[in-house]
Amino acid sequence: MLSAARLAVTLVLCLSVANVSASSSRVVHESRSGIPSGWVPVRRAEANSVLPLRIGLAQPNLENMEAYIMDVSHPESPNFGKHWSPAKVAHIFRPTEVAMDTVRKWLFESGIEEHRVKLSPSGGWMLANVTVEEAEQLLGTEYYVYQHDEAETEHIACADRYHLPEDVSKHVEIITPTLHFDLKLKRRAPTLNKRNQPSGSARLVGQPGFGPSFPKTTGSAEKLFTGIADCDEQITPDCLRALYDFDYDPLVPEKNSIAIVEYTPQAYVPSDLDMFFANFSKGQVGERPDMVSIDGGFIQSNQTGFDYNGESNLDLEYSMTLVGPKQTVTLYQTGDDVEGASFNNLLDALDASYCTFEGGDDPSEDGIYPDPYGGYQGPEACGTVKPAYVISTSYSSNEADMTPFYMERQCAEYAKLGLMGITFLYSSGDFGVAGYDNYCLEPNGTQAIGAPIFNPTFPSTCPYVTSVGATQVNPNSTVWEPESAADQVIYSSGGFSNVFPIPEYQKSAVENYLAKYPPPYPSYIYNSTGNSRAFPDLSANGVNYMITVQGEWVYVYGTSCSSPVTAAMLSAVNDARLAVGKSTIGFINPTIYTPTFMAAFHDITTGSNPGCDTEGFYAQPGWDPVTGVGTPNFAKLRDEWLALP
Structure with a gap:
């Protein structure tokens, strides 16, 4: 049998x-x-x-997408910063x-x-x-x-x-319905993998521990250090300001906007925010993000602890503290606590042209509203949210979890938002060259622990988002010394897509890496053609962060840390440009890969991102598939962007 x-x-x-x-x-x-x-x-x-x-x-015109977005995003284009209106985007496509x-x-x-x-x-x-x-x-x-x-x-x-x-x-x-297994599983009992952790569809992104980018912890801290002398042991906002020369007071916060995306049941704890602010930004005690509910999203309080509060507390404590009390941070709280939501549900809310007949999303991957299981009974959010200029998401999946068509359709939507002047950041993942929970690929494309082939993450492999990797202050080093790729608790995900081709803006950097520092692996271990999208694009510190969870100081690790920190700095760049009557920076990748802008990053040249029983890739001079073009030097980047039209 x-x-x-x-x-x-x-x-x-x-x-x-x-x-x-x-x-x-x-x-x-x-x-x-x-x-x-x-x-x-x-x-x-x-x-x-x-x-x-x-x-x-x-x-139509998807074949022209790269040309369109390069036209408004490349610093040498005469149309740099001349972003499209939503109506034009809807008409063209x-x-x-x-x-x-x-x-x-x-x-x-x-x-x-x-x-x-x-x-x-x-x-x-x-x-x-x-x-x-x-x-x-x-x-x-x-x-x-x-x-x-x-x-x-x-x-x-x-x-x-x-x-x-x-x-x-x-x-x-x-x-x-065809290949997409579009029958909803029981929300309270997600499929478990061999390590008893949830796995499966994209709408599980808010479930504790799910996905390559969910933050990790080593537990509570015995004491909280102050100042910047101990940043090799504990990262605080002051450490990040020193690392990245980030000192900025918003000039036109009413014209600017930044958003952090969370997926229910992930929820922040107000008292934890105040405990964090009391130590690092006293003027913000009592401040809260402006919450926008998408598909029944709400701040649940029935389930608590690091697994339910760690991600949201981390994202908001650092993004709000770094932008300061003048700049409002918006929270896109997405999905109810029965069915949940996916990246597609978020995109539906941001762009009405993405919404489809009766939702039109894949029910195996996306939440369908009104919730048939008794949760949120309102209509699906469809073009109900004006996109913020910078949007940070600290969640991800494996490319191998979804069909290429599903990912390609979603990726095209990120490009459309980029045409409209939106900067979309995604954390690259925390398992090195492996996928979520250290699953790698078999030659037939299936995922398994112990498989030999590298397993890239999505949406980081979409050419129209900015993928953010993680670095660390080395033990016994200071913030004035070079960082390395993260290798404490997590490993910065990076590599080469198995779905998306290499974008024009990245070709020179990737060719340089593969020619000068060829990875020491057989060609079948990763997509070694040199013709596929490579990630991450840039990095920021992601090791030893101090956050508050249920009244305790807790250590946190992950690219989940890196993305909101980068978002705060890019939002400050937008403020500086808006203050002098210029446009937002929009999709930043064509800019940051130019020699002038690459010189405004701290080049990371040590460390690697192990996985799939290998040492992964190695950080090298210039761009690499561990830390991208490096970590930001905010002052230099601000000045370079201010010099553009």
Whole structure:
């Protein structure tokens, strides 16, 4: 008798052969290497079962995205800083009438009556309720019923791939339900990996310990040091100001904005903020972030301790203290405490053009609102939030957790926000060249502890976000001496994407690294082509931070520290530019990779990011896949950005 795992593999192989022969006039539109962990096929789906087929139409001009964003973001462009309006972004990327007509015609000619086909208000998605038999004929695939220990009901999906006519395929980005296991698992019992930690969908990002970037702790501190003499043992705001020459008093805070993203059940504790402020910024005692609730997000207080308060306390204590009492910090609290939320839910709220028919997100990855499990019953947040100029997120996933189409569609949205002048920061991760919880990749793409292949993180591998790695003050060193890559408790994630191509702004730096300091590994261990997106882009300290949690001083480690600190400094740069009538800095990557700006960073040349039973990559002169272009020298960067138009 076959085991469940072997049955799944056998089924995938059989379907692959069957579909190729049955769909020779079609092309494979999307595929995946295996069935997600925990799911088992139990029988063919009934032919007359009804599926809500959603067809995501291809957005035009995506092939020009890099040129568009370089035009407004590269310091040598005559259009630097001339950011687009939301209306222009929506117009440029709205699916064409040709795409709509081609997909409609295909559906009609395939027997789907006109009255069954609907178009979303944004023009991005088509919806048609079809039977399983109709879907199999449309897509050249077979649907099966799957079971999972954590699912309350059975689920229908196709196993490994689906097909489209070639003339239709070029007008379609994604179709659901197909490969996406879009049945919600029980919120209170997420899938656990071999180390008894939660794993699975993107909407679990707020769960304790989940994801490559969740902060780590070694426990409470016996005493709190003051001043900057002990920054090798404890990092405080004063240490960061000294490390990065960060001394700035906002001039036009009413014109500026910065936001920190948190995902419920992560929540800050007001009394902890005050305890931190009392030690490092007395004038801010009693100050709170301006909270914006997205999809039922709220500051929960039923679950407490480091696992529930550590991330949010860390992000807000440092970002608020560093920007000071004049500059308001906004908190995007995302998702309810039943279903949760994902990066897509955040993006829906920031840009109405991203929202799709009835949510349109992938229910296996994204929260669907109103919450069908009794949580937040309001409508999905869709264009309800004006994006802040700088947005910091200290959460991430593995690239291998999601399909390429899912990531590519999301990545294009970060590019659109960059066109609008928004700086999006993501922490790179804390497991070196490994993925979350030290999972690496097998040659077939599956994830396992002990596997040999490096496992990059997402969204850091999206070319249109700024990925932030972590450094440390070395033991027995001072803030006046060079830092190294983080190697206490966490290792700064970095490497090369398996999904996204290398952006133009990064080519020279990556070519220099690979030519002068070639990694000592076989080519199959990582994406060694030199043609893929490399990360991180820059770094900041992420080791030995002192935060308060439930009235105690606690040590914290992670790129979770680095991202909000970097955000605070970039927000100050925006203030300086806005004060003289200039635009925000927007998407910063094309700028920071230029020789002039790279010289304004502290180059990190020691340390590495171990993982997958290797030493990982090594920090080297110039850009490297451990610390990026280095850590900021705020004064120099401010002056360089002020010199731009």
